[in-house]
Amino acid sequence: MNFLFFFMALLAVQLLAAQSRWIAGRVVQKGNSTAIPMATIACENGKLSVLSGPSGQFRIQLPDTTAQLIVSAVGYKNIAVPINSDSLIIELQPNLREMDEVVITGTMRAVQRSASPVPVEVYNQSFFRKNPTPSIFESLQLVNGVRPQLNCNVCNTGDIHINGLEGPYTMVLIDGMPIVSSLASVYGLQGIPNALVERIEIVKGPASSLYGSEAIGGLINVITRQPGKAPLISFEYSGSSWREHNFDLGMRLANRRKSQTLLGVNYFNFTHRYDKNLDNFTDVTLQNRVSLFGKTSFTRKFSRLAALAMRFIAEDRFGGEMQWTREFRATDSVYGEQISTTRGELIGNYQLPLIEKINFLFSANFHRQRSAYGKNLFNADQRIGFAEFTWEKKMGDEHQLLSGIVGRYTAYDDNTPATAGPNGSGNRPDNIFLPGIFLQDEITLNKRHLLLTGLRYDYDKRHGNIFTPRVAWKWSFSDMDYLRINAGSGFRVVNLFTEDHAALTGARKVEIKGNLKPEKSYNLNINYTRKLIFSKGYMNVEASGWYTYFSNRILPDYQTDPDKIIYANLDGFARSVGTSLNVEAAFKRLRFTAGFTLQDVSLATKNKSGETERYRQLLTEQWSGTWTLSYTVGNSGWSADYTGNIYGPMLLPLVSNLDPRSPVSPVWTIQNLQLTKKGKGMWEWFGGVKNLLNFTPLANNPFIIARAHDPFDKQVVRDSNGQVIPTTENPYALSFDPNYVYAPNQGRKFFIGFRYAINRKAGVE
Template identity: 60%
Template sequence: MLVVCSGLCAQDKWVSGTVVDNLSRQPIPSATIRVASNGRTVVGASNGGFRLLVADRQDSLAVTATGYLPMILAVPDTGLVMVELSPRKDAMDEVVVTGTLRAVQRSASPVPVEVYSPQFFKKNPTPTLFDALQLVNGVRPQLNCNVCNTGDIHINGMEGPYTMVLIDGMPIVSSLSTVYGLQGIPASLIEKVEVVKGPASSLYGSEAIGGLINVITRNPRKAPVFAADVSTTSWLEHNIDLGLRYSLGKKVHALAGMNYFNFTHRFDKNGDNFTDITLQNRLSVFNKLSWNRQKDRQAALAFRLVGEDRWGGEMQWTREFRGGDSIYGEQIGTRRFELLGNYQLPTTEKLIFSYSYNYHRQRSAYGNTLYNADQSVGFAQITWDKPWSGKHNLLAGAAIRYTYYDDNTPATLDGNGKDNRPDKVAIPGIFLQQETSIHGRHNLLLGARLDHDPRHGFIFTPRFALKLAVSDKDQLRVNAGSGFRVVNLFTEDHAALTGAREVVLVGALEPERSYNLNLNYSRKFSWAGGFLHLDAAAWYTYFTNRIIPDYTTDPNKIIYQNLDGSSVSRGVSIQADASFVNRLKVTLGGNLQDVMINSKDDQGNRVAERQLLTESWSATWTVSYSFGKSGWGLDYTGNVYGPMLLPLLSDLDPRDGRSPVWSLQNIQVNRKFSNGMEWYGGIKNLFDFTPDRGNPFLIARAHDPFDKQVQYDANGTVLATPENPYALTFDPNYVYAPNQGRRLFVGFRYIIGRN
């Protein structure tokens, strides 16, 4: 601890200081400083600074921060102090909630939960959380269209519909808009992101079949007073992120945020006359309230408004061509409202009522096909958290989820094909979870959930988890369980309709199911030069009843049926997080995975095929170095992906059916100042990789996007002609990596953190 001189006060006096890491000498944001005599507490700023009033010169301060050993120190006579906290030997032991719906130390959770802080994502600044997740091992943002740039999140190779996205534990991101839900969340409002790989339907219900991502927003009482982050790139992408903490009286604390993203310049570097990147104009506004209540009972309310206009297409497209068949463009306008909150009942038992609601309005034009849709999702849940006998904890709950969906396609017409019939369904469920401490070192979790879907009846999902503390530094976790996803025919796939099609259901569609076994081993190493956290996992997930829409068998129909077979995702992963006394921090992660679909061919023979757009191996890394007290820092981040199968349109398609090994790498330099100001800048996609390398084209028949010159035979099969030698139709779905090449970026952050 370093003490420097300052003026003294008689009796009551102000104490100011900075909380830093005693290894790296870097500021520790959001530390808690408490006065022993009167309990007065403040939360440190993002630059580690704090200031508070003490009543007695002989008083003491208790300083705590996540991931560090607590410290108690006497109030210095000088009134100015630097507090140097030591990292815990078990650093990375954050409090997590996603795995068990209870706040527990990560090391105590029987369910493996990965935690990522805003500081982690700042190593490669991005305008959306969707893009930021590319640094997470085993998680990959997948673009699905070269024109509109919609996408989804893959976890361990499984496609986006199998990933559930939560905000503060609430299923606020509806199936219609997973990608839009991850865009426009102001970074200044994110406390952390928790990732669980594998089924979690026993707690979260439908859609948590392959894994889930929980975005946890800041507590208004602990957020900086003001935070701003403004950046731009050489591609003229402009991003503004603002956060403001304020109070409404003594009992109500609030946090407001705004994110604005603008990219309106057309680029066509691959020369196909189509925009390389979708143009976007997006505004998101967020506000969160929390109340001070007796006995620290919970009460919070938050809402978010999102408005976005995006389009991509031929370079000469303007709005006058929207919906026409002369100049091709895909224009998507969305308006979104989200509401979520919780309230702990004023009872002796811990009963918490949680709720959320979202409304998503989409008005789209895909060439000359209009796709207009509205979706509302309401969710309510009550949980009872009951510790008993000192070794047991019971969590019981009941939930209901109501979904309303309507669009302008034949999919929401009634049986006669004339009258509109929106999809309305309510799915109630109950769940029970028992967690037991064994000898104070091990934890056993048994859980089950029972949901009732009016279309499918009762759906049962059990769960088992065991954490064995092999030693103080070694932990082994075994998890097994099942997940489910109810039939949802209403997604953006309906934009593929070209005229009226009849929706055909082959048999009674059953919910998609998954069964998972996951082994996780973690080991912590510490030595005089730093510490290392090693995490290894192996998983096996078996899927049944997968539903894939068939648009090709009959051009006048959309045919849905359960897969007559199965799908398997299996693999191993390893991740290492290290910090050294020389101010070097390194994160390395690697995945080996095998995702196969087993089905029958036309002759009834069993065939096994690799899933499209799924890499067999991948790796991610971040390397950061701090140049001591100078405030300068350096970050080198990147990922690399193995080959994946790509969708081809015909046997004559000249594009490569397998992607090459490809990598996106970035470098950043930043400079932090003691007044809360920070400058940063660098290069994204350092080696200028784009997926058009080695391919004659990405978008099939970009010169004839309305297929006006395509010829068909009597069976509807595309004919090879001199004008169309490869027998192709217009197709923008051959995409596996972003089309943006190398670009420079620069940004500015400013944080005011004092209470």
Template identity: 55%
Template sequence: MKYLFSVLLIGNILFSQSTISNLEKDSIAKKDSQNQLNEVVVSGTLKPVKRLESTVPVEVYSPIFFKKNPTASIYEALQNVNGVRPQLNCGICNTGDIHINGLEGPYTSVMIDGMPIVSSLSTVYGLSGIPNSLVERIEIVKGPASSLYGSEAVGGLINIITKNPSNAPLFSADVFSTSWLETNADLGVKFNIKKTTSLLGLNYYNYNQTIDNDHDGFTDVTAQNRISVFNKWNFSREQNRLFTFAVRGMYEDRWGGDVRWEKKYRGGDEIYGESIYTKRGELLGSYQLPTTEKLMLSFSGTMHFQDSRYGTTSYIANQKIGFLQLTWDKKLGKNDLLAGLASRYTFYDDNTAATTTLNENNPEKTWLPGFFVQDEITFNEKHKVLFGLRYDYNSIHGNILTPRLAYKWKMNDNNILRFNAGTGFRIVNLFTEDHAALTGSREVVIANNLDPEKSFNANLNYIKKIYFSSGIFLGIETTAFYTRFSNKIVSDYETDPNKIIYENIDGYALSQGISCNMDINFTNGLKFILGATYMDVSNVENGVKETPLLTENFTGTWAVSYKINPIDLAIDYTGNVYSPMKLPLLSESDPRNPNSPWYSLQNIQFTYTGWKNFELYLGIKNLLNFTPKRNNPFLISRTEDPFDKNVQYDSNGKVLVTPDNPYGLTFDTTYVYGSNQGIRGFFGLRYNLY
């Protein structure tokens, strides 16, 4: 087994003035770093617990972390989290997913306040339009979470925790724009109405340029017009019992393609464009029952409608998900028990063969009832063990059992060791998860009846805290991880350049490695957050080991911050670096590079805080001006013939080399691994009124 190193924020100290003595600085550093480490988290065990006391390692990222590199969506913001990589899946419409430790997006469960909001059809869009002003923190669990959260939580979990309206500012605003004329606005307003507190948030994003810096006649970045409204309510009840619910509505209109494209060409074969209309509604909440036992009823519902045109290919889909969960939380001596009943209903319908039977429309309706139980046993201050088990019954695939084990050894306050292991499962719908299947540039072939994917996952986590006499704080968190899949569904782009062939792997798949997160805080205001992950991801069939497409072996992230207190100026230098990835070529004669180069995206920001309640910030993104076009003749093949009207084939369906097609290619948009957006400046203003 190979190992890899990942990064994690362990302390969060942005202070220190020159007038404070070294002894005072040391005392403050210890206090602030402990506060950060003891932040309450819920994602690992489904109950509030201090981060250092949790048997399950949970990474916590606050808005302060993401402000170091302001972005228009949480999807983009995650690029600075170690071991987490936003992956573009389409060179034209710029949809994407989130990879954790080399595992593709469908293996990551994304939630809002613990509710399964983002999944299946909405995976590529659900992380857009969540107002950043409403985010309290983001919790990330890398590793097995299916025993608590069910399907999709095979590779990890991203839980977006929204602000408690009672603690939110009366009014907040964050507005910025870039030199590419991207404009993003986040607004938040708090209302108090009798015994209720309401937090209303608005996100608006607009980018409407047709920039073509690589001169291929197609847009470099998708034009987008998006608005999202979020409203969360907290109700005051007797004995401080919880009752909260929230609603969100989102509409997005995005398009990319030929720079001459207009809406009148939508769906036609005259000018190529990819146009996507998305409407989305969400409801989620929690209600603590008025009983002597601690019983919590949680619920969520989503409606997602998508009307898309990929050239002449139409993809119209409608998905509804309902989720209901009842949990019982009880402490009995050394045992901390949690048990729950859950049920999930999914309705999915589209205009493809996925929901057609005997030429008749047959929407997919899936019930997933189940129950789970976990027991965390505290033997003493140093040793804890957690046992968990979940049973689900899938109305299509039958019984599914996912056990879980966790152990924590607190050697002392500065050294903590954790071990976690468990199994996972995932039910697959290709058309809701793999955008490449929808672009129309390749035919989709399902080689056999696809079985659910199953996995075994284990990780070993170690935290080390060091306080130096000079006041410097060093935090190190290292995690070794191992995931083995059976029945993994793989996509074959290489057997036939005109097809994507899907089938269960005849063998197994592995994701293993080691990651390290390091946080260094100096008493003069200088801070380093460093991270690296090395991983070995592979598919093994018939004894042959192969690295999947778009999978890197190494990632690194950093954030260097320095606060100059006398002039109220903060400087943040952030970035990431990725090792080469295997890319999808169309044929041996394809002139594009078969692997991506080492590449890095770096940013710098200056923030002025000298005005009361205001923050003024500006900076530069992508300092190195990196784009995937570098050292490539083109990214999208045959943009001059996107409908393949001039492509000729032999009797076996193989593309012929002709004077008009010297490389024997078809139109294809799947050769993509990063944004085609180059260097740009940004300027913004934040305001908070308490």
């Protein structure tokens, strides 16, 4: 009897197995075979479905009776695919009216990119995978008009330049929420696993009418994936010939359909010392960084929004003399710069249970930095709380209103003159509350013309009332070409807590001249976009021109005294004017992007005679270009990416009139090559070479770091005014200075890595 039961059970299992089979394949764009990630592949009755992976791959188990699959993706036409093989290549046709990405950054509302009166550039995950990097900060080097700038040869601190404007003028957001901190341009773009990033939106130009202080030059908004659309599990590893290691891990968790959670871990390790330019200093800063990221979205009635996200970053960095160890920290025996950073962030949004669409958004972060720059210690603590209520209201068919009230509290303390008491004595931490209100009206004049107006009011007890107006106009000539004209203003309240390495190294002392006033900017931007559709591909062309005028600009003066940085408001004005061109195209298996920017960033101030003098801003290129070129080799799974950027000459900071280093950088370029192989299942392998031409700033220079052999200036001779004078030992009248930097010191390197993802919906293998 037991044998009969066992036999019948075995037969039932065999019959069930015979009634189903596995179907695998890839989803690509028709005409150019570009992979389409996150496409939904469902059986015809809709009960079973999976999502395609990063390379468009999928695998699904279906009953034998299933005759076809239903395949859909945002921006593409849905199709029914007959199952005539166990391995399918599914081609989707773009839907021109739906292929525009949904963006939120320009107007703080979710709209299609083509419908936004504010030009927003969108870069998705596949774009950045053409040149994989350990952080978003580095990956932005492929974006036209955006440049990650290194500020120090020793600790490799940096910031993001947008249209030539420096890091403090760029606001970083995560999922539309400001990560309000002057260090955000560095730490706001590190530590989020790449697999959890859906896209990055960039707005070039002031946006203070919506986002307030720091949004004076541009915005970078990192949009993470919705937990329900993220891979079940994703893993990525990459390593390089410089012994760098980067790990990304992401996973999705569900809680009885009430909530879904996205978890991510990023770990970057580079701890091997290199001194290829033989100056006894590390060429690249050692880093040991771990970041944890979590995001939960809650299911509510009427699709109301509710989400909570958290991020924690801990990092230890070191750069300096090759023989440095921790016993030399904050001593004058062996020079080293060691920075320990701990940062935590909490971000949330909640739509109130009301008929009106009222959202409550909030964020909080703490930042703790414990650093030693040579013999000087820099200890800083910052805590920021941010809250905002927004109300969206549609008035008839013509008006779409958005209003809000906002408050930001900043508590900051450090051991520098930035928080010193009167006459430099004692300690006076900053505790600033910055409230504001804003109103925006998006007016549909007719089907071709859209007008946006906005006004924001902020109050700072140090600076008084601050008004920032904005106006934008969009003219749709057709469904394929648009003209946008934007005008507005921005502001930035005084905050010297930036990772300005030169201010912290101890190589220079900080001096604040007078009572600093808030910076203000006024901007005019013209943007034209044209889409061209061909039988075998498409091309998007976007051209922009801008003019930005700054008053009260806060500038560090490195020239008056080589041992000081003097902060003061500019007695004059600054301006940024330029044009840019972006082209994106795809033809069959070939896809490319190209961008070119021409700009002039200058300052005008009065000399001792009262005459106005104009000069170029340091470390700012007058022109630059970027490109990506990708080719897919048939259905073999192989693809190649050739990427790069090129920069025109920049003015560089010299220590003295006798400094033998070049005062102007050469034209320089970083070029990269990558090969990718899509393996069976969800595996993907990639590898290649970065900095093909092996360029470093040492080219055509006798040295990079001034007086690397005497970093504590023990042999430097000065006159009665403290000025360095030339001697036999120091013929160029130099003092130690590591700030002559405009390009990475890391030369050519090879890299290899792999990715793996499981993409499925609940209950489906």
